[in-house]
Amino acid sequence: MKRSKTSKSWMNEHVSDPYVHKAKIAGYRSRAAFKLLEANEKFNFLTKKMNVVDLGSAPGSWSQVISQMTGCNGNIFALDLLEMVPIKNVEFLKGDFREQEMLDSLEKKLGKTSLDLVISDMAPNISGIKTSDQAGIIHLNELALQFSTDWLKPNGCFLVKSFVGAEFDGFVAETRKHFEKVTTFKPASSRDRSSEIFVFGRNKI
Numbered sequence: 001m002k003r004s005k006t007s008k009s010w011m012n013e014h015v016s017d018p019y020v021h022k023a024k025i026a027g028y029r030s031r032a033a034f035k036l037l038e039a040n041e042k043f044n045f046l047t048k049k050m051n052v053v054d055l056g057s058a059p060g061s062w063s064q065v066i067s068q069m070t071g072c073n074g075n076i077f078a079l080d081l082l083e084m085v086p087i088k089n090v091e092f093l094k095g096d097f098r099e100q101e102m103l104d105s106l107e108k109k110l111g112k113t114s115l116d117l118v119i120s121d122m123a124p125n126i127s128g129i130k131t132s133d134q135a136g137i138i139h140l141n142e143l144a145l146q147f148s149t150d151w152l153k154p155n156g157c158f159l160v161k162s163f164v165g166a167e168f169d170g171f172v173a174e175t176r177k178h179f180e181k182v183t184t185f186k187p188a189s190s191r192d193r194s195s196e197i198f199v200f201g202r203n204k205i
Helices: 005-016 018-026 033-043 061-070 100-110 130-151 168-176
Strands: 051-055 075-080 090-094 115-120 152-163 179-185 196-204
Touching: 018 033, 033 061, 033 152, 033 179, 033 196, 051 061, 051 130, 061 075, 061 090, 075 100, 090 100, 100 130, 115 130, 130 152, 130 168, 130 196, 152 168, 168 179, 168 196
Parallel strands: 051 075, 051 115, 075 090, 115 152
Antiparallel strands: 152 196, 179 196
């Protein structure tokens, strides 16, 4: 089967992407690590001994960054639909965060552990239909926000990937009800053609 022009274009972009090369050199599993690193450089929220949940964690680059930055004295829980190769200091759960059974399993793992940080890189399977894709990610955003309001300590932080679209402003407004300060930003490591945008909430009310 011949490779399509779209797949060829993606491959050329991927091969020439400086963040792909930087990720290989640094030992990160994907270029997404630099999005989290940029967020931390901007907002300075990663510290030692944190309790963290990483939603949509596979292949694990965000968990790698957190493990390196927070050390072995915190608790890092990662969750994804896909398998993830083990990472030091990270406890991984495989499953669908949209399912109540999976949420129950995660909450059972947490026990009485309140969280300093919830991060979410979750996204729906991209269909190419912008309205559908945006509705899908907003649903995941809302689930992550609800989880964060239930489990974050007072003054805890929340970082979530979203897509620009009709429902985005409403989600940001909802997030502002639960955090003292909410900021949106697009990292330099995010591809120009991508509609992804990140929402950061500081200090859970």
